[in-house]
Amino acid sequence: MQIEKKILKKGSLGKLFEKISASGRRILAPAQDGENIFFKEVSSPEQVARDYIQTTLSAKSAVFPACEKLFGYKFEGSQVKIEDRDLNFKPTVIFGLRPCDARSFSVMNQVFTWDYQDEFFKKRLENTAIIGLSCSKADQYCFCASVGGGPGDSQGSDILLTQIGSGDYLAEVITEKGKELVSIVPELFEPAEGEDKEKYLASMPKQFELKELSEKLPGLFNNPELWIEQSLRCLGCGACAFVCPACVCFDIQDEAKKEGGIRLRCWDSCGFSLFTLHTSGHNPREAQSQRWRQRVMHKFSYFNDRLGVIGCVGCGRCSRICPADMNLLEHLKAIAEAK
Amino acid sequence: MTEANIYKPYLMRIEKAIDEAPGIKTFRLLFVNEEEGKNFSFKAGQFGEYSVFGQGECTFCIASSPTRKGYIECTFRQAGRVTQALANQEEGEIIGFRGPYGNIFPIESWEKKSLLFIAGGIALPPLRCVIWNALDWRDRFKDITVIYGARTVADLVYKYELEEWSKREDLKLITTVDPGGETPDWKGEIGFVPTVLEKASPSSENTIALVCGPPIMIKLTLPVLAKLGFKPEDTFTTLENRMKCGLGKCGRCNVGKFYVCKDGPVFTLAQLNTLPAEY
Numbered sequence: 343m344q345i346e347k348k349i350l351k352k353g354s355l356g357k358l359f360e361k362i363s364a365s366g367r368r369i370l371a372p373a374q375d376g377e378n379i380f381f382k383e384v385s386s387p388e389q390v391a392r393d394y395i396q397t398t399l400s401a402k403s404a405v406f407p408a409c410e411k412l413f414g415y416k417f418e419g420s421q422v423k424i425e426d427r428d429l430n431f432k433p434t435v436i437f438g439l440r441p442c443d444a445r446s447f448s449v450m451n452q453v454f455t456w457d458y459q460d461e462f463f464k465k466r467l468e469n470t471a472i473i474g475l476s477c478s479k480a481d482q483y484c485f486c487a488s489v490g491g492g493p494g495d496s497q498g499s500d501i502l503l504t505q506i507g508s509g510d511y512l513a514e515v516i517t518e519k520g521k522e523l524v525s526i527v528p529e530l531f532e533p534a535e536g537e538d539k540e541k542y543l544a545s546m547p548k549q550f551e552l553k554e555l556s557e558k559l560p561g562l563f564n565n566p567e568l569w570i571e572q573s574l575r576c577l578g579c580g581a582c583a584f585v586c587p588a589c590v591c592f593d594i595q596d597e598a599k600k601e602g603g604i605r606l607r608c609w610d611s612c613g614f615s616l617f618t619l620h621t622s623g624h625n626p627r628e629a630q631s632q633r634w635r636q637r638v639m640h641k642f643s644y645f646n647d648r649l650g651v652i653g654c655v656g657c658g659r660c661s662r663i664c665p666a667d668m669n670l671l672e673h674l675k676a677i678a679e680a681k
Numbered sequence: 682m683t684e685a686n687i688y689k690p691y692l693m694r695i696e697k698a699i700d701e702a703p704g705i706k707t708f709r710l711l712f713v714n715e716e717e718g719k720n721f722s723f724k725a726g727q728f729g730e731y732s733v734f735g736q737g738e739c740t741f742c743i744a745s746s747p748t749r750k751g752y753i754e755c756t757f758r759q760a761g762r763v764t765q766a767l768a769n770q771e772e773g774e775i776i777g778f779r780g781p782y783g784n785i786f787p788i789e790s791w792e793k794k795s796l797l798f799i800a801g802g803i804a805l806p807p808l809r810c811v812i813w814n815a816l817d818w819r820d821r822f823k824d825i826t827v828i829y830g831a832r833t834v835a836d837l838v839y840k841y842e843l844e845e846w847s848k849r850e851d852l853k854l855i856t857t858v859d860p861g862g863e864t865p866d867w868k869g870e871i872g873f874v875p876t877v878l879e880k881a882s883p884s885s886e887n888t889i890a891l892v893c894g895p896p897i898m899i900k901l902t903l904p905v906l907a908k909l910g911f912k913p914e915d916t917f918t919t920l921e922n923r924m925k926c927g928l929g930k931c932g933r934c935n936v937g938k939f940y941v942c943k944d945g946p947v948f949t950l951a952q953l954n955t956l957p958a959e960y
């Protein structure tokens with residue numbers, strides 16, 4: 343649909359939140375939690391964190407929880423009774439999602455629906471509307487523009503807000519879902535006259551050529567020096583995967599007591615040595631350098647080949663959180679320059 | 682399996698449990714819900730996720746032939762926590778099964794060809810599925826040869842079927858055990874599979890070779906097959922990377938851009954030659 347531009351007054355957010363809540367939707371928004379900022383259920387704009395570059399975690403768990411029950415079961419004598427999951431999820435509005443994170447939702451969508459349809463993800467996504475928030479600031483870890491996004495990129499958002507000079511928001515209504523949200527309180531969305539968001543956006547130069555990088559990677563697979571050098575500091579802690587908005591690899595585990603239990607799916611990381619370990623003791627990705635190579639290849643080559651997306655949105659969280667100070671952007675630039 | 686939840690398994694009753702060899706068991710599984718059983722179908726080469734409720738899931742092939750309806754069989758070694766728990770299940774007990782997943786051996790395209798099966802140890806089950814499938818369609822194929830080896834006589838699986846196959850005139854069976862693994866009354870060969878293959882020297886003319894076994898056996902068997910004239914595109918094997926979902930999502934079974942659970946487990950040697958050595 344044609345993107346519609348509106349003005350949403352800063353002072354109207356309270357009313358917007360109130361009406362969204364009244365319509366039976368929960369609102370997830372960035373909220374300060376000690377030193378961290380997480381997406382939490384809020385009811386008023388006062389609870390929303392201010393003046394941050396990036397939230398500690400994205401809102402990934404709203405559609406792909408860190409740990410999710412797939413089904414339950416009961417033991418009844420020698421019988422087993424499966425109790426299927428209820429797939430009715432509460433309608434949700436995610437407010438204030440950065441454009442990079444909004445973009446990650448389409449990356450996840452590709453994985454969960456490219457072949458077998460994962461209804462847990464699908465139903466959650468169907469029930470979720472995203473009010474994105476453009477970035478007016480960035481730091482040295484951000485590189486969204488190098489992986490196809492941008493500080494004002496609208497992909498993935500249903501409505502994208504950009505704070506303009508007056509402190510009010512330029513609201514771009516991008517999808518039908520966005521239009522539906524506007525229709526809850528149409529009076530708050532005033533006509534926008536010739537407002538242009540560009541001048542309010544963070545400066546975000548391209549740091550490498552994505553297409554060239556993706557095409558180059560398969561040829562670098564058998565270049566152990568490159569991967570060893572890049573991963574020498576890697577502790578294999580998996581923190582990068584757990585903060586990544588586009589990482590979707592998971593584990594399936596059971597938790598049970600005497601009378602029954604549940605089967606769970608939980609976030610996992612290709613950085614862990616156990617990830618690919620065979621019961622026999624054989625491990626196809628035995629060394630940390632092979633696991634680092636997998637992380638880079640999966641996101642920038644395999645994803646692209648198989649699903650037509652890049653498994654990275656340039657949010658920079660992995661570099662901010664890495665306890666060994668590995669920096670994905672610097673590594674990608676080095677790969678782009680490698681022979 | 683409902684369409685809504687792709688992670689929900691079928692409930693299967695263990696109709697028969699067979700001790701094959703030390704640490705190796707075969708289960709014959711019946712669908713608890715008969716309707717699900719009627720609607721279930723698979724093809725040779727496919728695999729599934731077998732689960733012990735409370736312990737988790739483990740991955741292996743369907744070892745019975747798709748021509749035998751109404752049940753599936755699996756043969757597994759007690760190796761990790763889940764397979765250990767699985768082995769402790771008794772006849773009549775309920776386990777879970779998700780599947781069938783993965784690609785297939787293109788057996789329907791092998792009409793009028795000869796088939797050479799080469800297996801080592803616990804890797805006979807994925808080929809046993811194809812062997813029975815071929816035997817049930819016997820008139821579609823020319824010669825069928827099976828070369829099967831294990832470390833010791835005790836380690837051979839499906840001993841009762843080996844006995845049956847050895848009596849058939851439409852199948853040539855060569856069994857072998859590693860030197861020192863024989864018993865006084867052992868009538869088969871003594872020697873490693875690649876050596877026995879070279880000695881038997883089957884013709885590669887119009888013949889498909891299927892090889893499953895431990896990595897070292899495969900590594901040493903492939904050069905012999907090449908010497909005998911088998912082309913890489915006519916040589917098939919299966920990969921057994923660790924899996925969780927079986928659905929092309931959980932991210933651990935990939936070899937380069939290929940998912941073993943979606944693009945495999947069956948690969949030709951020609952395909953393997955193009956993959957990074959990440960298996």
